[in-house]
Structures are given as structure tokens and as C-alpha cells.
Amino acid sequence: MEQLGAGDALLLVDVQHDFLPGGALAVPQGDRVLAPLSRAVAAFAGQGLPIFASRDWHPSNHCSFHAQGGPWPPHCVAGTRGAEFALTLPPSAIVISKATRPEEEAYSAFAGTELEQTLREAGVRRLFVGGLATDYCVRATVRDALAAGFEVVLLTDAVAAVDSEGGARALEEMRRLGARLIDAASAFE
Ligand code: VGL
Ligand code: ZN
Numbered sequence: 001m002e003q004l005g006a007g008d009a010l011l012l013v014d015v016q017h018d019f020l021p022g023g024a025l026a027v028p029q030g031d032r033v034l035a036p037l038s039r040a041v042a043a044f045a046g047q048g049l050p051i052f053a054s055r056d057w058h059p060s061n062h063c064s065f066h067a068q069g070g071p072w073p074p075h076c077v078a079g080t081r082g083a084e085f086a087l088t089l090p091p092s093a094i095v096i097s098k099a100t101r102p103e104e105e106a107y108s109a110f111a112g113t114e115l116e117q118t119l120r121e122a123g124v125r126r127l128f129v130g131g132l133a134t135d136y137c138v139r140a141t142v143r144d145a146l147a148a149g150f151e152v153v154l155l156t157d158a159v160a161a162v163d164s165e166g167g168a169r170a171l172e173e174m175r176r177l178g179a180r181l182i183d184a185a186s187a188f189e
Contacts, residue, residue, distance in 0.1 A: 013131030054109035130158030135166035
């Protein structure tokens with residue numbers, strides 16, 4: 001069981017229907033994150049610790065979509081069912097919307113958002129991170145978190161990758177940059 005305390009926060013990265021099986025940009029085994037992250041949410045909420053949830057929140061003409069020459073099918077269009085969170089969050093959860101401008105891609109939850117400032121105001125020093133996808137938004141978010149001086153604990157059973165080799169590389173990179181990799185199922189049982 002992981003000891004949690006003041007200064008700890010949970011950050012769920014893009015746990016949205018469009019990234020789960022059946023969604024518009026389904027991440028293979030994306031649904032594996034739901035059970036461990038639900039436990040993590042219960043653990044953090046139960047101790048009154050802050051929970052942050054980022055969401056991909058694109059305009060329908062976003063530059064990352066094929067129609068605009070981008071690499072992805074349309075996904076997580078703001079206000080659609082596919083953009084909704086795929087797990088229940090407590091009312092106190094702080095939602096961070098990203099990649100909201102047509103001309104800007106933002107994989108990281110820190111990119112163009114108030115996440116860093118909000119974390120600092122909340123006295124957060126250590127971030128427990130899980131979500132989708134390991135090789136894109138989780139990777140970019142963890143890199144920025146470490147660069148900003150936060151400790152990062154990456155929940156390895158609570159992430160899934162678009163590409164399995166890319167996912168493995170991303171995990172190794174996050175570890176090399178200073179993230180601690182642990183299993184959420186055992187940490188928050
Ligand atoms: C993501 C591809 C496109 C992600 C978002 O959340 O990892 N991947 N947009
Ligand atoms: Zn996106």
C-alpha cells in the first residue's frame with residue numbers, strides 16, 4: 001500500500017470514451033486503465049487529496065484531424081459523447097481541457113493550460129499519473145511534469161499505448177527522466 005499525504009495528487013490523462021475500445025481513436029486495451037484508476041480515485045478522494053483530470057477537447061476542425069492534414073481521425077470533439085470521461089470523477093476533481101484551439105496540437109496536459117499554476121497553488125509536489133495514451137499524452141505530460149520539478153509516479157497498469165513498441169519506449173524514457181514506475185493495483189488495493 002502506497003503511503004499518501006499532503007503534497008500528493010492524482011492526474012488522470014485523457015480517460016475519454018474515444019480512446020477506449022469502440023471509440024473514434026481506440027487505444028488497444030485502453031479499457032485496462034479503468035479499474036486501477038477507479039481505485040486510485042477512491043484512494044485519493046478518501047484522503048481528501050486533489051484529483052486532476054485532463055481531457056482532449058478539440059474543435060471539430062482541429063489541425064490533428066485527417067481533414068486538416070493531421071495524423072488522427074476526428075476524436076474528442078468538445079461536447080460530444082466521445083469526449084466525455086469514461087470513469088466517474090468526484091465533484092471535487094479539477095478538469096483540465098487541452099488542445100482546444102484549431103491550429104494547435106497539445107499532447108501534454110501542461111501545454112497551454114493552467115495545470116502547473118493550479119498544482120502549485122494546491123501545494124502539489126508529487127503527481128501520480130495514469131491514463132491514455134502512454135506514447136502520446138501520458139508521455140508528454142510526464143515529461144513536462146518532471147521538467148517543472150514535480151515528482152512523478154507513473155501507474156504502469158493504468159496506462160495503455162497506441163503502439164506497443166512506442167509504449168515500451170515511452171515507459172523507459174519516463175523512467176530515465178526520473179519517474180518512478182509502480183503498479184496501481186498493488187499500490188491502492
Ligand atoms: C492523444 C492522440 C491524439 C492522447 C490525443 O490522449 O494520447 N493521442 N490526441
Ligand atoms: Zn487529440
